[in-house]
Amino acid sequence: MSDVEAVAGVGPATARKLATLDITSASDLANIPLSDLQTLDGIGATRAMDLVTAAQNTLESEDAAAERAVTDGGVVADDTTDADVGPTPETPSNDVVATIVTHGDPIRSLTELASVVVDELRLHVTEDGLEFTAVDPANVGMVDASAPAEGFSKFDVEREVTVGLNLHLFEKAVSWARKGRSDDGDPVRIQILDDPARVRVQVTRPDQSVARRTEWFSIDPDSIRPEPDIPDLDLPCTATPNVTALRHATGAFERDHAHLSRSGTTMLLGTNADGDTTPDGEADDELGESVMFPNAAHDMGDEGVSSVFSLDYLGDFAQALKSSKADRVTIRWGDQFPVKLAFEHEDWGFAGEFMLAPRIQKEGGA
Amino acid sequence: MSDVEAVAGVGPATARKLATLDITSASDLANIPLSDLQTLDGIGATRAMDLVTAAQNTLESEDAAAERAVTDGGVVADDTTDADVGPTPETPSNDVVATIVTHGDPIRSLTELASVVVDELRLHVTEDGLEFTAVDPANVGMVDASAPAEGFSKFDVEREVTVGLNLHLFEKAVSWARKGRSDDGDPVRIQILDDPARVRVQVTRPDQSVARRTEWFSIDPDSIRPEPDIPDLDLPCTATPNVTALRHATGAFERDHAHLSRSGTTMLLGTNADGDTTPDGEADDELGESVMFPNAAHDMGDEGVSSVFSLDYLGDFAQALKSSKADRVTIRWGDQFPVKLAFEHEDWGFAGEFMLAPRIQKEGGA
Amino acid sequence: MSDVEAVAGVGPATARKLATLDITSASDLANIPLSDLQTLDGIGATRAMDLVTAAQNTLESEDAAAERAVTDGGVVADDTTDADVGPTPETPSNDVVATIVTHGDPIRSLTELASVVVDELRLHVTEDGLEFTAVDPANVGMVDASAPAEGFSKFDVEREVTVGLNLHLFEKAVSWARKGRSDDGDPVRIQILDDPARVRVQVTRPDQSVARRTEWFSIDPDSIRPEPDIPDLDLPCTATPNVTALRHATGAFERDHAHLSRSGTTMLLGTNADGDTTPDGEADDELGESVMFPNAAHDMGDEGVSSVFSLDYLGDFAQALKSSKADRVTIRWGDQFPVKLAFEHEDWGFAGEFMLAPRIQKEGGA
Incomplete structure (x- = not known):
């Protein structure tokens, strides 16, 4: 079980504050009522929601790592990750292949660039980021785009994967993130899961103390139309x-x-x-x-x-x-x-x- | 005929100001052009409209009281009425049972709580306020609500009454009151009238110098579906x-x-x-x-x-x-x-x- | 070829600034990239766009004058024209009968007053301004309106003309001018052209560095329903x-x-x-x-x-x-x-x- 400082965004100063409420582990933090957190100096509603969400994410990552270790019959070697151990076919129900944390504005913008051309596409998820190329059914319009990992708040890829993405469902899921006025919109977490292959999107609205999670099976990439070659043209x-x-x-x-x-x-x-x-x-x-x-x-x-x-x-x-x-x-x-x-x-x-x-x-x- | 101080919102100071324009009775005030009123110190367009409307309300209440006195065969005892102007028994067309003065935001909110469940309901009007209970035609959703008299600007009930209210017409009538930005929206006056039983709604928009009045027959309450019993449940x-x-x-x-x-x-x-x-x-x-x-x-x-x-x-x-x-x-x-x-x-x-x-x-x- | 000071809005001070970029004629100014203009002190994006547009208008007027001179068999007498650029007699495609420069808000307002009654009308264009009278197809509603020349930024009429105006097309053309917040909306230039008779509307959006031009044949005025007589009534x-x-x-x-x-x-x-x-x-x-x-x-x-x-x-x-x-x-x-x-x-x-x-x-x- 992780120390509370294993939670993203919790430094020594915050840890000391949390200790005054007997919060010393990620699990403690994940389960504290928001109203209790807000009794601490300098922690308002949004910050409290962020802390609890971050703690819950930490626990989920640990769970996933633990599952992989356990279902493999292996031993959990350290308390953060266990990357080299793959799942067995039987019950690896929470196998997280990739976790992307971002905000509504960038992910909705990226989705828009794809959905204007196609309804589904092959999304390539690598350590470097996201990439896709697609042509519309009439062969008239194409799109080719990449989004570097550095452009996201968090971009953890356990192994490279090509996801068959239903853009209608994805667009609907991320559309729950409202536009940012001063920043980049509501927090969004995307997870690519394995066995069965699926996509999970969670959108948090800190000011309303609410989060929405959607999950659906991804499409077999081989059943999606292959990427076109975009010609290299000499355009004067x-x-x-x-x-x-x-x-x-x-x-x-x-x-x-x-x-x-x-x-x-x-x-x-x-x-x-x-x-x-x-x-x-x-x-x-x-x-x-x-x-x-x-x-x-x-x-x-x-x-x-x-x-x-x-x-x-x-x-x-x-x-x-x-x-x-x-x-x-x-x-x-x-x-x-x-x-x-x-x-x-x-x-x-x-x-x-x-x-x-x-x-x-x-x-x-x- | 009432003295001008009988008008709601007119104190001695205002009465002195009005006297400079030879306005000494409610009737004088009800008939003065708004532009004349605005020549007085401290009286702008909104205040002028409010004063004239209040004066008109005073006269109408007097008329109604006079009517009741007359149609009742009684004698008008005090100087707030004007019995000799009253109508004959044959046409007691202005018998006011209740007068409620409020603003657009509260009355539209209350209406919304009812109209989401039913199209018509039995509205109980008592000295304590308004009350209604209703179940939707499919017996799936119910509402039970009360609005205390204190929540309205004015709540005068001559006698308790149950009104069969057409919510579509009522909603349309009060929707002419625009939302308030800093306050509670445009002024609204609701009157329950008798013989024949009917409802009259007047909405004033002071900044546009306009008022809209709508009037329609109420529904026989006995022809409206009776109120349901809302069960007392033990919900954990x-x-x-x-x-x-x-x-x-x-x-x-x-x-x-x-x-x-x-x-x-x-x-x-x-x-x-x-x-x-x-x-x-x-x-x-x-x-x-x-x-x-x-x-x-x-x-x-x-x-x-x-x-x-x-x-x-x-x-x-x-x-x-x-x-x-x-x-x-x-x-x-x-x-x-x-x-x-x-x-x-x-x-x-x-x-x-x-x-x-x-x-x-x-x-x-x- | 005109001196740069022939361009509307260019005085001696601006002319001196422009000279530092070797801009000495209207033609120089019409063809300078906006970004170059903006290197000058006190010239921002909007002013740059205005200057270039004004210069282009100057050249077009000169062209038109030259055309008329040429097609008329006349001699170009002064230096505000450029005869050698003019078209041949066979294709007098640029005969400008009138040029009206205004902004979106006034011209859209005027159009609205007409289009609420009819789809097409006889628009009278004289030195004094615009005038129209029309009755709706059911003979129930009429409009009679005039817009004086002084109400427009520029109102040049070579000769009086009655234009058969398709209000649907005209409304669509001027609707590209966005509403002004602090001023009267995007600049609009209307030209009445001859042989064949047609209307040309150009709308400029300075902040977006874009202009839209639309042109269409006008309707034979004789085929439009004649103006009604609006009776002089004694209305109490x-x-x-x-x-x-x-x-x-x-x-x-x-x-x-x-x-x-x-x-x-x-x-x-x-x-x-x-x-x-x-x-x-x-x-x-x-x-x-x-x-x-x-x-x-x-x-x-x-x-x-x-x-x-x-x-x-x-x-x-x-x-x-x-x-x-x-x-x-x-x-x-x-x-x-x-x-x-x-x-x-x-x-x-x-x-x-x-x-x-x-x-x-x-x-x-x-």
Whole structure:
């Protein structure tokens, strides 16, 4: 049984305070009523909830290690972990393969980047972090993203694993974490469990003294569509528009597709490749439309270069970038080639790109 | 005809001010343009509206008293009435049985507690206040509540009465009172009238210089389902969760029912009685779910005690408590017994309880 | 080619600053990256965007003037144009008849006043400003409004024109201008173009470095229903209610029409002409309703005067006045006569009136 200082966030000073309430072990701390904790100097409701949750996590990790040791017939060698001992098939009901502690804002942002493309994916969990690549059922849009372990509060991986993740269930589970105003949102703990393979998500709302836990079986990764190869393309045009403006622009059109091009340092999304808005047709209600992003494009490559894209897809990607608070998007395109939208999230270290296939244009127009 | 000091809220100082405008009676005050009143020192738009409304109320009460005197064949004894203006016996259309003056927030909260259970009820109006008890058409949920006279700005009852109240019409009438930011919302005056029996609601919005009055016939109380007896139950478990957390918890589940139980001082609402979240079934999309309220439960009674409840009903009750800003809810439950949710509103003195019948569980599970 | 001081908003001081970046002409300024401009003292993102947009507008006006000169067979006489850039006579695609520069709030307000009545109208554009009169397809509601040239940031009319305006497209175009918090919303530029006749709207969002341009053919004015004659009526009753209260009042009724009348200085909208709320009928759910606007009516004309109006129409007009932030509405009515709602917007100088035909009443009631 761990000493109370084995609990994350408990240093010697806190340990001394806790001792005044006869709390000396992680187990003592896990079972103390919150109201008792709050009688201590400098411990409010949120801090009390954090301490008890951390203590409960410590105990669970120990339980899991102990289980693995015991079910293996082995001996528990030390009081913290027992990594080298795998579970037996019979009753390893609590085999934690990985534990990720984070907050609502980053994990919801990462989920958004994936769910805009697919409903389920192969999530690669390694010591370095999370990684996924996926293509939508129509083979039109792709996403490739990675989230480094350093971007999470805690990232413990017992062994590398590929999880078949149901994004609908995962999104619903993490959505219980409310948005942070000053910080990164409610605490979230994700556990990848084995035998049977499953996912467990716990979201805590410290101010309401409540926590919600959801658990479900993961999907056999082999039954999920394999990752696509994202081609390495030579795309001559580059622009870095405002993400919100890009999102609104895709929603501003009457039609469902538009030309992406540039004129000088202005990126253009429009009815016509050259930004001209004179309506083509004869009908009274036909619109010529153009959204201009002055100073967003690099002034290089051929100005005549343009491709036509689905505004639905482009809008979905832009919305995902906006919702996920991407700090920057870099758009690259060519002449009747796919477009790539490379993104970065500075605080959390997420990086990756979307790719979108062009609509095929007939000779001389869209 | 009443002196102006007979008007609620008019003291000698105000009376002196009003006299400078030749306002010496309630009738003078009831008919003065608001803009004239506002020329007086210390009287702004809201105060002006309040004064005129109060004066109009005074006149109406006098009319009603006069009517009763006349229709009763009696003599009007004092100077607060004006018998010669009263209507003839043939049309006693203004017989006020009770007048309740309050604000939007309390009356809308009280209405919410009733309308979550039924569409119409028997409202008992006595000198002590308001009282009602009702059971929903499916006999699954009940409410029993009282609102003491002291919780209202004014509570005048000429004689005790039971009103058959159409809650849809009442809710719509009081909903015109906007929520208060710093105070209790827009002023509301409710009148119970006789012969024919009817209800009149007037809502004033002082800042917009507008008032809305609605009036409709009440329902014959005998045609409304009688009040249920709320059983006195011995329920061993008790918890006091955060009201908002309870509301959100009931909406968090994929399924439509859950076990209510406890583990130590943690109240649990979950797929299983013991808080375990391992999915039962084999399906990929089956969820194990549990919401934990640490430190909410009293650590007494048998831990094995649990009952299964409809999350729709529980959610509706929790929503009514949340919307009505209940200060506290105390939940009591037992082993396959109904649950009771006792509530209190400190500022207004409302108190009562909801009761919800359990879902019948088969031997060994839900 | 214009000197940089020809650009709106560029004075000698700014011109000196710009010269340090070798910007001496409107064309230089129109093509400078925003980031370069922002290296100058006192020029932030918004000011930079404004300068570049103003420079581009200057060039376009010059182009248009040059075009007219060229297509007219004339000679370009002064240095504010650039004849060698002009198009050939065959494609006089850029003939600007009028240019109006304004902001989102005023133009959206004006549009709202028209679109509540019709989907398309004849918009008269003269040196004095904009003007329109229209009647709805059912001949029940009319609008007549004018917006003086002085209320716009810029109002250049080359020649008077009547535009057949598709209000749906126009409303959608200007709706891209977001509401202003401290000022009047995003900049909007409207151009009336000739040959073919069309409308071009450009909305700029300086903080997002993006601009959206939409262009469409205008409708042949002769194919639009002619303007109605708005009758000059002698309406004895007058009131000036709060606009928001009027809007809410029209939405508060269960029925779809109401009597407009007055009692003393109180304007009344109610089930009955005299403000009485005793329900007429026998049904339990029949309501008597009355909304009172104390101190809103002038105490003159016959108190018995009332007319019945459709609450849908009245509500639509009140909503348009509320959305368009009309500073004042003056209502005039008579005995079974149309009602007029005269409105004014002080900041922008808009003025006009709605007119609504009464519902025909049977002898002795509604």
